[in-house]
Amino acid sequence: MKKCRICGKPAEVFLISRNLALCRRDFVENFEKRVEKTINKFRMADRGEKILVAVSGGKDSLALLHVLKKLGYRVTGYHINLGIGQYSHESLKKVLDFQKKEGIEIIIENVKEEFGMGIGEISKLLRQPTCSICGTIKRYMFNRTAGSFDVIATGHNLDDEAATLMGNVLNWQIEYLARQYPVLESKNNLKKKIKPFVFMSEYETATYAFLEDIDYIVEECPYATGAKSIFYKGILNRVEDRMRGTKIHFLSGFFKQRGRFVSQEKRTELKPCIKCGYMTTSNICQFCRIKEKINNKKGGNHERNFLQNQ
Amino acid sequence: MKKCRICGKPAEVFLISRNLALCRRDFVENFEKRVEKTINKFRMADRGEKILVAVSGGKDSLALLHVLKKLGYRVTGYHINLGIGQYSHESLKKVLDFQKKEGIEIIIENVKEEFGMGIGEISKLLRQPTCSICGTIKRYMFNRTAGSFDVIATGHNLDDEAATLMGNVLNWQIEYLARQYPVLESKNNLKKKIKPFVFMSEYETATYAFLEDIDYIVEECPYATGAKSIFYKGILNRVEDRMRGTKIHFLSGFFKQRGRFVSQEKRTELKPCIKCGYMTTSNICQFCRIKEKINNKKGGNHERNFLQNQ
Numbered sequence: 001m002k003k004c005r006i007c008g009k010p011a012e013v014f015l016i017s018r019n020l021a022l023c024r025r026d027f028v029e030n031f032e033k034r035v036e037k038t039i040n041k042f043r044m045a046d047r048g049e050k051i052l053v054a055v056s057g058g059k060d061s062l063a064l065l066h067v068l069k070k071l072g073y074r075v076t077g078y079h080i081n082l083g084i085g086q087y088s089h090e091s092l093k094k095v096l097d098f099q100k101k102e103g104i105e106i107i108i109e110n111v112k113e114e115f116g117m118g119i120g121e122i123s124k125l126l127r128q129p130t131c132s133i134c135g136t137i138k139r140y141m142f143n144r145t146a147g148s149f150d151v152i153a154t155g156h157n158l159d160d161e162a163a164t165l166m167g168n169v170l171n172w173q174i175e176y177l178a179r180q181y182p183v184l185e186s187k188n189n190l191k192k193k194i195k196p197f198v199f200m201s202e203y204e205t206a207t208y209a210f211l212e213d214i215d216y217i218v219e220e221c222p223y224a225t226g227a228k229s230i231f232y233k234g235i236l237n238r239v240e241d242r243m244r245g246t247k248i249h250f251l252s253g254f255f256k257q258r259g260r261f262v263s264q265e266k267r268t269e270l271k272p273c274i275k276c277g278y279m280t281t282s283n284i285c286q287f288c289r290i291k292e293k294i295n296n297k298k299g300g301n302h303e304r305n306f307l308q309n310q
Numbered sequence: 311m312k313k314c315r316i317c318g319k320p321a322e323v324f325l326i327s328r329n330l331a332l333c334r335r336d337f338v339e340n341f342e343k344r345v346e347k348t349i350n351k352f353r354m355a356d357r358g359e360k361i362l363v364a365v366s367g368g369k370d371s372l373a374l375l376h377v378l379k380k381l382g383y384r385v386t387g388y389h390i391n392l393g394i395g396q397y398s399h400e401s402l403k404k405v406l407d408f409q410k411k412e413g414i415e416i417i418i419e420n421v422k423e424e425f426g427m428g429i430g431e432i433s434k435l436l437r438q439p440t441c442s443i444c445g446t447i448k449r450y451m452f453n454r455t456a457g458s459f460d461v462i463a464t465g466h467n468l469d470d471e472a473a474t475l476m477g478n479v480l481n482w483q484i485e486y487l488a489r490q491y492p493v494l495e496s497k498n499n500l501k502k503k504i505k506p507f508v509f510m511s512e513y514e515t516a517t518y519a520f521l522e523d524i525d526y527i528v529e530e531c532p533y534a535t536g537a538k539s540i541f542y543k544g545i546l547n548r549v550e551d552r553m554r555g556t557k558i559h560f561l562s563g564f565f566k567q568r569g570r571f572v573s574q575e576k577r578t579e580l581k582p583c584i585k586c587g588y589m590t591t592s593n594i595c596q597f598c599r600i601k602e603k604i605n606n607k608k609g610g611n612h613e614r615n616f617l618q619n620q
């Protein structure tokens with residue numbers, strides 16, 4: 001039987017990519033130390049700052065909220081009810097249970113209140129890809145709610161980031177490569193953005209959530225079926241199976257080289273949306289455009305201003 | 311039944327990644343045109359220049375020698391008998407048959423004559439990885455023989471190059487990325503190096519060889535079993551299966567971005583090997599070191615100078 005490398009007691013967790021066997025207690029401690037180390041390395045936040053953590057109800061985001069609180073950071077959660085049938089109901093339930101159990105404030109907002117319909121119906125009505133619509137809406141609402149916070153955090157893990165990197169590299173999407181980093185400094189009216197789990201594998205965040213008794217939604221979003229990100233994760237797992245440590249080297253090696261992709265040319269100038277004040281490349285931001293289109297098609301209203309919440 | 315997109319006759323070849331059906335004659339013509347286009351695009355060679363083509367006996371290298379001759383270039387082949395048992399016997403036989411049939415001069419050299427033993431035995435004796443030893447020896451001998459030629463050409467195809475790129479990117483090997491290009495200009499006493507098949511897939515070169523009645527060795531080198539390059543090819547084929555055109559976009563997109571990897575720092579200075587004159591980073595080149603080590607272990611001789619052949 002394997003023994004914990006730290007205390008010598010029977011191991012319960014074996015991290016293949018790091019060839020490391022640990023007991024339950026030392027795994028949790030090691031996990032938390034590594035998250036803290038990532039936060040410090042990239043100067044993500046200090047304990048005086050107010051952090052808004054996006055929570056979907058899945059393992060990564062709930063584990064992130066949990067570990068940040070445990071490490072002594074000032075955290076608030078933020079959940080968007082996307083209005084995607086049973087999936088959203090279940091997600092909300094997990095978030096509410098977590099809130100009750102852990103005593104962490106979680107702000108909850110609702111896409112249906114905003115648009116009069118859920119993500120699926122919006123996508124159908126506007127004939128635009130669901131994941132793209134959903135990304136735009138979530139980003140906007142998250143930024144809007146972040147008004148009184150210093151930092152916003154998401155639970156993207158190593159597998160997510162390595163898969164994104166794979167897609168960006170296969171297509172040499174230079175602008176995306178230039179912006180893929182564990183911390184993006186505040187700019188215009190957008191808050192500083194951090195990803196403290198960037199070096200923690202999906203297996204590690206799931207194990208941590210399990211050992212810390214966090215109940216999360218296991219199902220993927222029904223619209224994610226067949227997503228490229230999932231495909232790239234599978235590809236990277238195959239490479240990892242053969243060459244241990246590939247994912248972490250691929251990603252951390254990239255971070256050292258990222259400067260090569262940051263162009264010297266002037267980036268597109270952003271200006272405030274004439275409707276809501278959100279920074280955008282055109283006159284009206286994507287979010288207000290979605291609203292306009294829905295209003296045109298259905299004759300709704302639901303006006304609310306980005307700046308009012310800021 | 312599919313019809314040839316060019317002449318409308320029944321198609322015999324279907325190129326999935328380009329969604330292109332062609333008859334036998336138009337495939338061959340299209341293949342040759344694209345090779346010519348690659349040569350012109352990267353200014354690889356003109357018809358006055360003498361090209362030495364490395365031929366292993368496999369489909370790519372024999373097809374390259376064949377197509378370059380057909381396109382009117384001044385070509386000579388160069389084959390090294392690596393002394394790898396049955397594999398090398400078969401390879402040599404294919405090369406000799408090809409030479410006879412096509413009437414193209416092919417220079418043949420022999421690792422056993424050079425070192426008194428084949429690649430396998432050298433690797434065993436020196437306890438160094440076979441593919442690394444083989445690469446060093448082939449590169450050296452090829453360059454040495456290239457003395458009176460203007461350009462040297464190899465049959466690396468799209469699948470080879472995309473697999474190499476994948477390995478270089480997963481490990482962010484910046485120096486290798488900086489040098490991965492279809493044409494490398496002449497430098498020191500090394501000749502200009504070209505890869506005219508860089509955009510032709512393995513499937514295309516195999517089909518071309520088949521349709522042009524080129525008999526080649528199908529077996530891979532026995533030492534290549536389990537090679538990383540073969541693994542990466544498999545990975546890329548999986549991605550290609552799902553997203554047609556990935557390989558070509560990955561590679562051609564990289565060529566546009568390659569400048570980002572060329573460092574401004576001074577490259578390591580090369581100087582002539584004190585034994586043979588071959589340009590190297592240390593006093594004695596890798597090839598002469600292999601010779602020395604073998605002589606020390608076995609007490610051989612076989613001295614021959616790089617510059618004598620130049």
